[in-house]
Amino acid sequence: MDARLLFVVPIALFAVGCASAQKFAGSFRSTPATQVAAAEPDARAGLKDPTRVDLSYAGYQAQLGNIDEARAAYGRVLDSDDESLAALLGLARLDELAGRTEEAERSFRRAVEIAPEDPRCLAAVGNFYANQGRHLDAIPLYERSLLLAPDDKTVSYSLGLALARTDRPDAALPHLSVAIGDAAAHYNIGYLAFERGQIARAEKAFLQASILDPDLGDAVVMLDEVRRIDESQGLIARQRPAATAVRQVSATAEPAGTAVPAASSVAAPVAGHPLLGRGYRGKLTPQQLQQLQNQRR
Numbered sequence: 001m002d003a004r005l006l007f008v009v010p011i012a013l014f015a016v017g018c019a020s021a022q023k024f025a026g027s028f029r030s031t032p033a034t035q036v037a038a039a040e041p042d043a044r045a046g047l048k049d050p051t052r053v054d055l056s057y058a059g060y061q062a063q064l065g066n067i068d069e070a071r072a073a074y075g076r077v078l079d080s081d082d083e084s085l086a087a088l089l090g091l092a093r094l095d096e097l098a099g100r101t102e103e104a105e106r107s108f109r110r111a112v113e114i115a116p117e118d119p120r121c122l123a124a125v126g127n128f129y130a131n132q133g134r135h136l137d138a139i140p141l142y143e144r145s146l147l148l149a150p151d152d153k154t155v156s157y158s159l160g161l162a163l164a165r166t167d168r169p170d171a172a173l174p175h176l177s178v179a180i181g182d183a184a185a186h187y188n189i190g191y192l193a194f195e196r197g198q199i200a201r202a203e204k205a206f207l208q209a210s211i212l213d214p215d216l217g218d219a220v221v222m223l224d225e226v227r228r229i230d231e232s233q234g235l236i237a238r239q240r241p242a243a244t245a246v247r248q249v250s251a252t253a254e255p256a257g258t259a260v261p262a263a264s265s266v267a268a269p270v271a272g273h274p275l276l277g278r279g280y281r282g283k284l285t286p287q288q289l290q291q292l293q294n295q296r297r
Helices: 019-030 033-037 050-064 067-080 085-097 101-114 119-131 135-148 153-165 169-180 182-195 199-212 217-249 286-296
Strands: none
Touching (some): 085 119, 119 135, 153 182, 169 182, 182 199, 199 217
16 A cells, blocks of 8 residues: 555454454464464364464464464464465465465455455455555455445445545545545545646645645645645646747757656655545644745745
């Protein structure tokens, strides 16, 4: 995802995806360290519930960065139960983090085949596709997940972002509003438009966000920024006819001050003003206020 995204999402993706994965997380918390250590192959004999301990051990090793140990533990679970959703999702996440996207996708798809009506499982696969930039593939999974769990604001947020990133802001807005409120939703629509170089759309969205929540400092700063860019583009547009006339007279003479900025520089992200998520703080900090005042001078 975009490194500038501030939305607070559950980080424990080994436990995200389905009800079984939640049980895995709970078992890890309740399993003593000595029992977790006992999940190693040479110490599993006599365990009352080796699958549960293997899942706990896999999560523990993954947190420590011992990927091979984690993979081996998930593999033992799948050897005894090839439909373990927690193991499939955990293994898929390991493969995703390691860049083995084909293997990860196979495991995620297998999880959906096993639990096609599990909203968390559907959302986990949607997250995988979104992380790969495959937002069109993620959207139907998020939509199915929301049909099964309509109150899940995390999925509403993810669906809203996916729709906005596929240039469907009107469809995205209701989902983002449910998840983070109207003002922040308009801000995020504006920010994504800004990233795409859609300055007019971004200005409209930032203005609406500022009207809905005057204390939303990020919207105030970004509105000022896009208006500055809009003014610069207007100046360039006014200069362009004169520059064209000069080039017609002399093909070798390039008038000073008429170069048009590259598209990537027009909508360059502004540091410190990311997408907003649930729990955002709208008021300007003293540093932001000073920055805004400096820009306006």
